[in-house]
Amino acid sequence: MAAGQVIRSEWTKIRSVASTVWTLSAAVVVTIAVGILISALSRSQFDSMPITDRLSFDPTFVSFAGMTLGQLAMIVFGVLVVSNEYSTGMIRVSLAAVPRRATFLFSKVAVATALALVVAMATSFATFFLGQAALGPYRARIGDPGVLRAVVGGGLYMTLIAVFSMGVATMLRSPMLSLGILMPFFFLISTILGNVDATKKIGRFLPDQAGSRIMQVVPRLGDDRPNGPWGGLGIMVLWVIAALVGGYVLLKRRDAQ
Numbered sequence: 001m002a003a004g005q006v007i008r009s010e011w012t013k014i015r016s017v018a019s020t021v022w023t024l025s026a027a028v029v030v031t032i033a034v035g036i037l038i039s040a041l042s043r044s045q046f047d048s049m050p051i052t053d054r055l056s057f058d059p060t061f062v063s064f065a066g067m068t069l070g071q072l073a074m075i076v077f078g079v080l081v082v083s084n085e086y087s088t089g090m091i092r093v094s095l096a097a098v099p100r101r102a103t104f105l106f107s108k109v110a111v112a113t114a115l116a117l118v119v120a121m122a123t124s125f126a127t128f129f130l131g132q133a134a135l136g137p138y139r140a141r142i143g144d145p146g147v148l149r150a151v152v153g154g155g156l157y158m159t160l161i162a163v164f165s166m167g168v169a170t171m172l173r174s175p176m177l178s179l180g181i182l183m184p185f186f187f188l189i190s191t192i193l194g195n196v197d198a199t200k201k202i203g204r205f206l207p208d209q210a211g212s213r214i215m216q217v218v219p220r221l222g223d224d225r226p227n228g229p230w231g232g233l234g235i236m237v238l239w240v241i242a243a244l245v246g247g248y249v250l251l252k253r254r255d256a257q
Helices: 003-016 018-048 053-055 059-063 067-088 091-097 101-138 147-172 175-195 195-204 207-215 227-252
Strands: none
Touching: 003 101, 003 175, 018 067, 018 101, 059 091, 059 147, 067 091, 067 101, 067 147, 067 195, 067 207, 067 227, 091 101, 101 147, 101 227, 147 175, 147 207, 147 227, 175 195, 175 207, 207 227
16 A cells, blocks of 8 residues: 555544544643633732742743643543554554555554644644733733744644654553553653652653753743753654654564454
8 A cells, every 4th residue: 555545544544533533622622721720820829929930930831831731632642543443453454454564653653743733733822822811911922032932842742742652552552551651651750750859850851841841931940951942852852753663663573463
């Protein structure tokens, strides 16, 4: 089967699964809603904040507060795109139709990534503009230094979370096992490692900790991390590449199950 046919086939698979629409819709709604809520709360409490918090106040990053929950839906999307075929047994049919496993995997990843990127970019821009409207006099403008980079970076961050999840799901094949590892990793282990003094230097190199730097415009007081916004995103890209390579190697070596 030609690469173009494989891509069309993967697009048909993805759009025909109801969970795809629901998870991406949840990513949009949760990210925007929480971003507006936290922005409105920050506006109402700004005058009572300690002076140190006001000096490091980052209105752009505040509007992205919903990304923490929004990435949950992107993780689910990335896992289901890959592992649904394993859980239903359709993987045997797919690999029989497309015996070249590199073509099969990277066509699937390319289609899912393009869809995730469109949704993530629209979400990032919407959450920024609505969040800034909620911040009122404390808002940032898209033309301010570093703001456009942060907004575009927010879309890239969400997309990379989904692609990383695709790579992990390809290695593990099971949706329950993949989610059982990814959810605690991003929402518990990474948070702990990034906030405990003894492990902060390790935590800053985890994909979400490093990648989220791209969304920050105002540096936090006392932040001594060596990697800047693009450096942090670069670290996240390396994690994504490693996950995809690992997924491809295991897919090539194992029988379809």
